Amino acid sequence: MSVTLLEKYLPPQSLPYLKDWFGNHSIHIKVTRGRSTKLGDYRKMPDGSHQITINSTLQPHLFFFVLTHELAHLIAFDRFAGKITAHGTEWKKIFGEMLQDSITVYAAELQPIIFRFSQSPKASFMASPELVRYFHIEDYEDESSYVDDLGLQDRFIYRKKTYIIEQKLKKNYICVELETGKKYIFKPLARVQKIS
Secondary structure, eight states: OOGGGGGGGSOTTOHHHHHHHHTTOOEEEEEESOOSSOSEEEEEOTTSOEEEEEETTSOHHHHHHHHHHHHHHHHHHHHTTTOSOTTSHHHHHHHHHHHHHTGGGSOTTTHHHHHHHHHSOOSSGGGOHHHHHHHTOOOOOTTEEEGGGSOTTOEEEETTEEEEEEEEOSSSEEEEETTTOOEEEEOTTOEEEEEO
């Protein structure tokens, strides 16, 4: 997909930044149906090209933000010949600079939030409560909690299934679905309903 075909998903004045960031890279962009597990992703393909997927359901400013995040992976990967971690120091520096360079694309009330985020970018959009609140990603029920707020052996409901927290890893949690006994990894900011 060419940059100009993305225009209907983007806020005004964003194309010049994208054309600059795309450069001469061969990039396949797939606009997908809404996915609940991620907003977008980046992959270096075996043929040397790059693939970025982004949810079609995102608001224009969020679409641009996610596309910037994924392009930062491409640029960091290219600049450092792939010898970096996905969301390491190099990616954070590049993503932060890209956000600051393009800050005027964002709505005036969103600009301070983007600027604060750019100072120390996080791997996950969900790690920024300010951004989550601004974009109203999900309308959570009052009784919902983050997995990170629960303790070991606490039970919770996620998508109508009941789980128990078995173990905390460095960042994530291993949880067991009670009906099947299968183990799943949950991110700390997954929203769940705690069972008292």
